[in-house]
Each structure stands twice: as C-alpha cells, then as structure tokens.
Amino acid sequence: MNERKKVTIRTLYDKAAKGEPISWLTCYDYPTAYFQEEAGVDMILVGDSLGMTMLGYDGTLPVTMNDMIRHTQAVRRGAPNVFLVGDMPYMSYQPSNETAIRNAGRFMAEANCDAIKLEGGGEMADRIHAIKQAGIPAIGHLGLTPQSVAALGGFRVQGRGALQAKQIMDDAKTLEEAGAVAILLEMVPDRVTKMITERTDNCLILSLGSGPEAHGQLLIYHDMFGLYPKFKPRMAKVFGNAGEVILNGLKQYVTEVGSKEFPQPENWFTIKDEEYNELKGLLED
Ligand code: KIV
Numbered sequence: 331m332n333e334r335k336k337v338t339i340r341t342l343y344d345k346a347a348k349g350e351p352i353s354w355l356t357c358y359d360y361p362t363a364y365f366q367e368e369a370g371v372d373m374i375l376v377g378d379s380l381g382m383t384m385l386g387y388d389g390t391l392p393v394t395m396n397d398m399i400r401h402t403q404a405v406r407r408g409a410p411n412v413f414l415v416g417d418m419p420y421m422s423y424q425p426s427n428e429t430a431i432r433n434a435g436r437f438m439a440e441a442n443c444d445a446i447k448l449e450g451g452g453e454m455a456d457r458i459h460a461i462k463q464a465g466i467p468a469i470g471h472l473g474l475t476p477q478s479v480a481a482l483g484g485f486r487v488q489g490r491g492a493l494q495a496k497q498i499m500d501d502a503k504t505l506e507e508a509g510a511v512a513i514l515l516e517m518v519p520d521r522v523t524k525m526i527t528e529r530t531d532n533c534l535i536l537s538l539g540s541g542p543e544a545h546g547q548l549l550i551y552h553d554m555f556g557l558y559p560k561f562k563p564r565m566a567k568v569f570g571n572a573g574e575v576i577l578n579g580l581k582q583y584v585t586e587v588g589s590k591e592f593p594q595p596e597n598w599f600t601i602k603d604e605e606y607n608e609l610k611g612l613l614e615d
Contacts, residue, residue: 337372337413339444339467339511345372345545346534352546354536355554358384358401362551363408373413375447375548376402378420379476382560383552390476393419395433402441415469416441418448420477427460434461434468445511449475451501455508462509470505472498473540474517485563487517495522502526506533514548515540517565539565 335341345352354373357363358380366374380401381393402416416437423430430448437443445467448454454470461468473488482488489495499522502513512534515523520541527535527544537544552558553566556573586592601609 334367334370334411336411337444339413342372342413342512342534342546351544352534352536354546354548356383356549356551357405357409358551360404360408363405363412366551367409367412371409371412372546373415373548374405374409375415375417376405376441377417377550379417379550383550383558389479391420395419395422395436398422399436399440402437402443406442413444414442415445415447416443418446423448423454423457427457430457431460431464431466434466435464438466445469447471447514449477451497452504455504458505458508458510467511468509469536470502470510470513471516472501472505472513472518473515485517487519489518489522495519498522499526499529502530502533502535506530512536512545514538515544539563 342352352372353370354375355366355371356377356379357366357374358376363374376398378390378393378398380397381387381390384401385393385397387393398416398419402414406414416434418430418433418437422433434446437446446461447469448457448461449471450457451472458468458470474482474485476485479485489498495518498515498518502515505513510533513526513530514536515526516538518526518537518540520543523535523537523540524543534545536546536548538548538550549566550558550563553562554569556562556568556571557576559573562568583592
C-alpha cells in the first residue's frame with residue numbers, strides 16, 4: 331500500500347489557501363476505500379446514499395446508524411489516511427442536540443471518523459454548534475438535501491430564484507458562524523456557489539453539481555463508474571463504465587460454466603497420486 335500522510339482538517343485548509351481543489355468521493359466498502367486511498371483522494375464521505383447504492387432502497391430514509399457505522403468502519407480499514415466523513419442518517423440528529431452529539435460521537439469512537447456531515451440550513455445551526463462544542467468537526471449540507479426531498483418537491487436544482495439563492499447564502503453564513511468546518515452545496519447554481527465561497531472566511535465550501543468555484547468537488551462513486559443501474563444524475567461525469575465491464579464478465583461466466591469452458595486446470599486443486607490411491611484403498615477396506 332502507498333503510505334501517505336494522514337489528511338487532516340489542517341491539510342484541507344492549507345490546500346484551499348493555496349487554491350488547490352480538494353477531491354472528495356463517496357465510498358461504502360473496504361476494497362473501494364483501498365483504491366480511493368491509493369489514488370490519493372483527499373476526503374471520503376460514507377453517505378447515507380448507501381441506502382440506495384448498497385442496500386437497494388428507493389431513498390435514504392430507511393438507513394440506520396448501525397448501517398452507517400458498519401460501512402464506515404469497513405471504509406476506514408481500507409483508507410486509514412483519508413479525511414473520513416460519516417453522514418448522519420435520517421433522525422439521527424433532528425430530534426435534539428443530545429441525540430446529535432451521541433450519534434456524531436459514535437462515528438468518531440466506533441468508526442474513527444474525522445468529521446460528520448448533516449443536512450439542513452439555519453435551523454440546524456444549533457446542532458452544528460452543539461456537535462462542535464463536543465469536540466467533533468461538523469460539515470453542513472445545503473441546496474438539494476436528499477433527506478428532505480419530499481419537502482423540496484423532488485431532486486431539483488436549489489437556488490435558481492434570487493430569494494431562494496439568498497436563503498442558501500444566509501444559511502451558509504449561519505452554519506459557518508455556528509462552527510461548521512465545511513459546507514457541501516448540492517445542486518446549487520454555479521454563480522451562487524461562487525458568491526458563497528467568496529463570502530466565507532473560516533469554512534470550506536465543497537460542490538456537488540454546484541460548479542467549479544468552490545474549494546473542492548464531491549462525486550458519488552457509483553455515478554462515476556456506471557454502478558447504479560436505476561439512473562445517472564446529469565451532473566455526474568462517468569470516468570469509466572465498470573458496471574458494463576462487470577455485467578459483460580458475469581454474462582461470460584454464465585456462458586463458460588454452461589459450455590464447460592470454465593473451470594480449467596489452473597482454477598482447481600489436485601491430490602497427489604499416492605494420496606489418491608491410499609484414499610481409494612481406505613474406501614475399499
Ligand atoms: O449520502 C450522500 O452520499 C450524500 C451526498 C448526496 C452528498 O449526502
């Protein structure tokens with residue numbers, strides 16, 4: 331394994347200060363984490379999108395803290411030096427500050443995370459502040475927030491109207507003042523992202539489909555490699571069609587088993603003649 335220095339919040343702030351964009355990807359399992367670490371990805375988000383990408387639900391709401399912890403632990407084993415962010419699932423922080431601190435603490439203690447992320451605007455400032463006071467770095471999430479997709483009227487760009495854009499800008503300022511170490515903007519128009527980035531002093535702004543004028547970019551791993559069969563969001567760039575490679579390989583496997591082309595001698599193990607003959611002798615006794 332390619333040993334690299336641990337990525338810390340300081341590493342990320344230093345990159346931002348030098349104008350070097352931060353790379354951030356979702357990840358939910360050990361082998362993918364291993365490859366992401368090898369590739370030099372700065373940050374990993376174990377998103378509650380695992381409800382869809384890994385568990386086959388239609389949305390993120392059924393995902394539990396135990397689901398999140400199990401996957402986050404696997405990711406940390408694969409990527410020991412990445413800046414690891416645990417995504418707070420539905421109702422793990424909304425009820426109260428105490429619930430939020432307790433569950434954020436589980437990500438830190440049980441999965442060795444570097445930060446947690448939670449969705450919501452100014453109404454979540456109190457939660458961000460409480461988590462920060464507990465010594466846990468917290469990342470906000472504005473714009474399209476999948477846990478509130480019903481209230482937002484579907485998966486659509488947020489902040490296209492001036493009033494809504496102003497609200498997102500106000501929310502970003504409120505979360506920064508509450509102590510968020512970073513804010514993810516999802517599906518926010520590029521020029522709104524630029525204004526938010528220019529107006530924040532102590533907080534990283536990260537973009538998912540929100541344009542280049544942020545301190546870094548996030549992509550959903552499954553969208554990058556054609557691994558989510560149900561749809562591909564417009565904003566996602568496909569860097570390789572692993573889904574197609576896997577499907578073709580699987581079809582070939584089925585064909586080769588059927589035609590007895592698989593297995594070949596290199597795919598099985600043998601027993602020495604003397605042991606085999608002794609075995610036959612044992613059976614004859
Ligand atoms: O769960 C997730 O992967 C997320 C992204 C959509 C930002 O929160």
